[in-house]
Amino acid sequence: MTETLMIHITRDFLDEEGRLTYRDIGLGLLEPETGVQYRFLPQHRSPVTPEMIAGADAVLSLTPAWTAQTFAAGAERLLIVARFGVGYDMCDVAALTANNVLLTITPGATDQPVAGGVLAMMLALSRRLLTKNRLVREGRWHERAYYQGTEIGGKVLGIVGFGGAGRELRRLVEPFGMRVLVYDPYVPDQVLAELHAERAVALPDLFTQADYVSIHCLLNEQTRGMIDRDLFARMKPTAFFFNAARGPIVNEADLIAALQEGRIAGAGIDVFEEEPPAQDNPLLGMDNVVLSPHSICWTDECFQAIGETAIRSILSVCRGEKPFGLVNPEVWEQTGFQRKLTAMGRRRGSQGR
Structure with a gap:
């Protein structure tokens, strides 16, 4: 007798x-699958507890933390966590x-949505869109001559981390004729050449030259707090800073100081050291800062692509792939x-590998 x-x-x-918060997270891919069931956990807990993984072959996980305590009772059956x-x-x-x-993520699904969100913030700040919107709403039309914007064309874009989102941002700004500098010690020269980008040998060099700096690297022990006052001090007073990666990559207090002291022109921030940020966070009161609640890439299409990618990963494992x-x-x-994979295959009436 086969098991589900x-x-x-x-x-x-x-x-x-x-009710499902998001319109489509790819669950339709499971409908034609025989012998596959899913259920939403009855409670949200973080970190994930041993009870939450009991009886599961796979978990589709949004925000909860996974720690050593999660596996206090082992993981006799669990094969994959699809992030x-x-x-x-x-x-x-x-x-x-x-x-x-196994732990899987969904590379590629968020690249264009993240890059498009950053480009939107770049244009909004360069054209002073927030201020101009307020001028109309507050009856200050006559002040418009005092709030000239700037073009991004012909300017220098510095990208820190040249993975999928960083590369997609480079493609999106191609029509604007921007010069693109990249700091990423791991990206091959051939990739930079193919995308018409230049390598910044050192991070300070990128911050010195760029008119726009956008962060797209992973958060790890090497990058935590990597962007600090010394780097902000190197930026042009007309330059803008953007972070749609992870908040702790940036020393937020140093960013706030740079903005308050006029050392940089503005910032677009999608991620914070503390999420959600405290209501007295100075960033919330700055007119030259565009903010997003860690959702700059959130579109119906993006979430469908993320969900389908994650579920395909789960189904691959279930097929022994x-x-x-x-x-x-x-x-x-x-x-x-491999022992768990084989056992799963036997339960389902087929070999797992």
Whole structure:
């Protein structure tokens, strides 16, 4: 007798009434699959508890943290945690690996939405859109001559981290004729050449030359707090700063000081050191700052693509195939994982590999 493959979905995909918050997260891909069921967890908890993974072959996870405590009772059945998104700083990769659990992310699904959001902030700040909107609403039409904007064409864009979103931003600004500098020690010269970008050998050089600086690197121990007062001090007073990666990459107090002291012209911020930010955070009261609640890339199309990518990863594992977007690929060859994969295949009436 075959058993059903069980997918748990974290509760934070639902609103307080239990309705799906987002229009489409790719669940339609599961409808034609036989012997596959999913259920939304009854409560939202972070970090994920042992009870939340009990009986699950896979988990589709939005925001909860995954820690060593999550696996206090082991992970006898769990094969994969499919993270809904590209960031995984909330996941203890070592703990997942030690418990023979794959972790996948959704590279590619958010690249254009993130890059498009950053470009929108660049244009809004350059054209002083927030101020001009207020002039009309407040009956200050006659003041418009005092608020000239600037063009982004012909300016220098500095991109820190040249993964998918960084490369997509470079493509989007191509029609504007921007010169693009990239700081990413891991990107090959060939990639830079193909995308008509120049390498900044050192991070301070990029901050010195750029009219716009956009952060697109991962958050890890090397990048935490990497953007600080010394780098902001190197920026032109006419330059703008953007962060749509992770808040802790930037020393937020140093960014606030640079804005308050007029050392940079403005900023577009989608992510914060503390989320949500405190209501007395000075960034919230600055007219030269565009803010977004860690959702600059959130569109119906983006969420559908993220969900479908994550669910395809789950289904790949269920077919005994290595999934896309693996963070810890070494798990695939671990004896403990292969044992679980084989057991899953037997339960479903087919060999897992």
